[in-house]
Amino acid sequence: MKTEKVLLQGNEAVVEGALLAGVRFFAGYPITPSSEIAEGFSRRLPLVGGKFIQMEDELGAMAATIGGSLAGLKSITATSGPGFSLKQENLGFGIMIEAPCVVVNVSRTGPSTGLPTSPSQGDIMQTRWGTHGDHPAVVLAPSTVSNTVDLTIKAFNFSEMLRTPVILMLDEVVGHMRENVLLPAADAIEIIDRKRPDGNKANFKPYEVKGHDHVPPMPDYGQGYHYHTTGLYHDETGFPRGKSEDAEKLMLRLMHKVDYYRDEITLVEKKYLSDAKIAVLAYGSVARSAESAVEMARNNGIKVGFMQIKTVWPFPEKEVAELAQKVDKIIVPELNYGQYVREVTRAAGGMAEVIPLNRFAGQLISPATIKEMIEEED
Amino acid sequence: MANPDINKYYRRNKLPHIWCPGCGHGIITGAIVRAIDQAGLDQDKTVVISGIGCSGRAPGYLKFDTLHTTHGRALAFATGVKMANPELNLIVITGDGDGAAIGGNHLIHACRRNINITTVMYNNSIYGMTSGQFSPTTPTGSLATTAPYGNIDTQFDVSNLAMAAGATYVGRSTSYHVRELIDLITNGIKHQGFSFIEAVTHCHTQFGRKNDLGGPMEMMEWQKENYIPVKAWAKLSAAEKEVKKTRGLLKEEEREEYTDKYLALIKQVQAGEEKNG
Ligand SMILES: Cc1ncc(C[n+]2csc(CCOP(=O)(O)OP(=O)(O)O)c2C)c(N)n1
Numbered sequence: 345m346k347t348e349k350v351l352l353q354g355n356e357a358v359v360e361g362a363l364l365a366g367v368r369f370f371a372g373y374p375i376t377p378s379s380e381i382a383e384g385f386s387r388r389l390p391l392v393g394g395k396f397i398q399m400e401d402e403l404g405a406m407a408a409t410i411g412g413s414l415a416g417l418k419s420i421t422a423t424s425g426p427g428f429s430l431k432q433e434n435l436g437f438g439i440m441i442e443a444p445c446v447v448v449n450v451s452r453t454g455p456s457t458g459l460p461t462s463p464s465q466g467d468i469m470q471t472r473w474g475t476h477g478d479h480p481a482v483v484l485a486p487s488t489v490s491n492t493v494d495l496t497i498k499a500f501n502f503s504e505m506l507r508t509p510v511i512l513m514l515d516e517v518v519g520h521m522r523e524n525v526l527l528p529a530a531d532a533i534e535i536i537d538r539k540r541p542d543g544n545k546a547n548f549k550p551y552e553v554k555g556h557d558h559v560p561p562m563p564d565y566g567q568g569y570h571y572h573t574t575g576l577y578h579d580e581t582g583f584p585r586g587k588s589e590d591a592e593k594l595m596l597r598l599m600h601k602v603d604y605y606r607d608e609i610t611l612v613e614k615k616y617l618s619d620a621k622i623a624v625l626a627y628g629s630v631a632r633s634a635e636s637a638v639e640m641a642r643n644n645g646i647k648v649g650f651m652q653i654k655t656v657w658p659f660p661e662k663e664v665a666e667l668a669q670k671v672d673k674i675i676v677p678e679l680n681y682g683q684y685v686r687e688v689t690r691a692a693g694g695m696a697e698v699i700p701l702n703r704f705a706g707q708l709i710s711p712a713t714i715k716e717m718i719e720e721e722d
Numbered sequence: 723m724a725n726p727d728i729n730k731y732y733r734r735n736k737l738p739h740i741w742c743p744g745c746g747h748g749i750i751t752g753a754i755v756r757a758i759d760q761a762g763l764d765q766d767k768t769v770v771i772s773g774i775g776c777s778g779r780a781p782g783y784l785k786f787d788t789l790h791t792t793h794g795r796a797l798a799f800a801t802g803v804k805m806a807n808p809e810l811n812l813i814v815i816t817g818d819g820d821g822a823a824i825g826g827n828h829l830i831h832a833c834r835r836n837i838n839i840t841t842v843m844y845n846n847s848i849y850g851m852t853s854g855q856f857s858p859t860t861p862t863g864s865l866a867t868t869a870p871y872g873n874i875d876t877q878f879d880v881s882n883l884a885m886a887a888g889a890t891y892v893g894r895s896t897s898y899h900v901r902e903l904i905d906l907i908t909n910g911i912k913h914q915g916f917s918f919i920e921a922v923t924h925c926h927t928q929f930g931r932k933n934d935l936g937g938p939m940e941m942m943e944w945q946k947e948n949y950i951p952v953k954a955w956a957k958l959s960a961a962e963k964e965v966k967k968t969r970g971l972l973k974e975e976e977r978e979e980y981t982d983k984y985l986a987l988i989k990q991v992q993a994g995e996e997k998n999g
């Protein structure tokens with residue numbers, strides 16, 4: 345098989361990436377600006393023997409996606425801000441019972457119905473904290489269409505490896521932008537599948553961990569393991585006992601499995617940093633404007649570097665701290681009132697000045713705007 | 723009825739259950755297990771899914787692949803499982819709050835799709851687990867912890883809802899008429915399409931106590947008097963029909979099942995793809 349050059353929209357790139365990763369089930373509910381993802385899956389999945397279902401709402405879509413995963417299929421759902429809010433209870437359930445799946449949030453300007461067709465990164469904290477209770481979050485944010493193909497495949501791989509839902513956060517710009525992309529050949533990409541148990545069904549404990557990675561193997565429904573799953577805190581047998589010691593053990597394991605794989609799942613891109621005194625740190629579509637701005641400023645002789653955060657959660661503490669050690673100032677452009685910048689400030693720990701640059705009313709941040717700020721701070 | 727070996731369907735090490743002594747939920751759960759046996763389901767290929775409530779705890783006692791989900795969403799989870807692997811037999815256990823209030827939307831659409839899932843609603847006319855707030859099936863005028871002056875809401879007939887929404891098999895019986903209940907669930911399981919069985923039961927701890935209805939015995943006596951076989955009910959006076967309710971098979975109809983339709987669609991589009999090659 346060969347690589348293939350195609351003209352794709354970001355939302356279509358999610359479909360292509362997911363198919364390359366082996367997705368076989370989609371459950372969703374239409375919402376702008378994510379609907380092309382549902383439309384794409386409705387057309388493509390039956391062709392490969394996969395299944396598509398349009399559910400009655402996003403709560404049901406999240407539930408059905410987890411159901412598909414428990415039955416053994418790689419499963420995905422897609423939505424935008426208002427729908428993501430509705431998915432949250434069942435997203436937390438998916439994290440608690442450790443159901444691998446991918447949740448796409450093509451974010452738009454909120455709160456409420458907001459500006460349905462305008463881009464936003466106002467959901468960046470919602471993707472981190474959106475469900476009640478403590479929980480780990482793994483969230484990837486692509487900046488271009490080809491980046492979307494790549495990160496969709498990675499989202500599936502990470503979710504299977506960690507046995508947890510992974511969120512893919514696009515924004516309206518990435519979702520609707522069209523670009524030429526080179527689709528990788530199916531046999532040239534690494535695909536990770538969830539660990540399944542070894543077939544020993546007597547006294548099977550669904551949440552017993554054997555390896556070092558804190559991730560228990562997961563059977564498919566119908567394989568004869570007769571196991572129980574609940575959103576209540578449970579012990580290794582899967583049953584609740586209502587005990588703090590079980591809750592503590594499980595919560596620590598949920599956190600530790602993400603910590604264990606942290607280096608592998610942390611995707612950060614650095615450019616022009618060797619001589620930089622200023623850095624621009626960005627994620628999602630803004631990273632693209634930021635990169636152009638940095639290049640324009642460098643052409644004018646300014647020593648400025650660039651960092652794109654692709655794995656926005658878990659927060660790349662180490663990478664940001666290193667950056668702060670290296671440069672004097674970090675500019676953080678974001679399509680919101682200032683959310684991620686707080687994390688950057690925290691991780692920078694006073695080693696660099698952190699400067700926010702925000703648009704929160706549906707506008708973009710152009711390279712020129714970022715360049716101006718770089719010039720002001722130089 | 724032969725006495726089947728139902729022990730193999732229970733996780734006996736999880737007993738005794740958490741339900742109040744005398745609760746009807748154990749009777750309904752026993753009826754489900756006997757129906758699974760009568761219908762001859764493969765234990766390895768059967769998945770039991772519930773929402774949240776006293777009723778939601780039932781799957782924990784049953785030896786299948788079992789899933790205790792979020793409040794009201796069991797049918798949506800089951801829909802995903804069934805779509806992903808149509809060879810699995812799906813049993814959904816829900817309560818009147820779980821299935822008719824918070825999960826009502828999923829119930830309507832599961833009926834409409836006619837997806838092959840057997841749903842048993844443990845209808846005890848109250849929110850049991852959260853200590854006696856009124857539910858959509860609480861009779862008008864009854865007392866509940868959130869209806870201290872009497873419930874002004876109109877009582878929901880959930881079987882009627884299921885029929886209207888397109889369920890192709892609907893039956894209703896009670897924790898008193900348990901043999902009938904077992905048969906209804908058995909036939910619901912065998913039915914190709916969405917089946918809904920309303921299992922009327924008693925919650926003496928919350929609903930009974932609040933409304934002075936006596937203990938489990940008295941409440942079951944009440945079921946015996948007030949749930950009438952469909953044919954006999956039709957002959958009652960208009961005034962009696964206001965009070966008494968039907969039991970038995972309420973609807974049975976053939977309509978193409980949802981996952982069958984989807985599998986046919988896969989075949990069709992794949993054949994079209996080959997032709998266009
Ligand atoms: C989203 C959400 N809302 C509310 C609750 C609280 N809650 C738990 S069980 C329940 C009612 C259950 O009543 P029913 O379905 O009739 O079942 P029963 O306990 O009577 O068997 C409620 C409101 C919850 N767990 N989750």
Ligand code: SF4
Nearest residue numbers: 741742745776850925
């Ligand atoms: S509260 Fe009611 S429904 Fe719940 S276990 Fe007790 S009797 Fe049964």
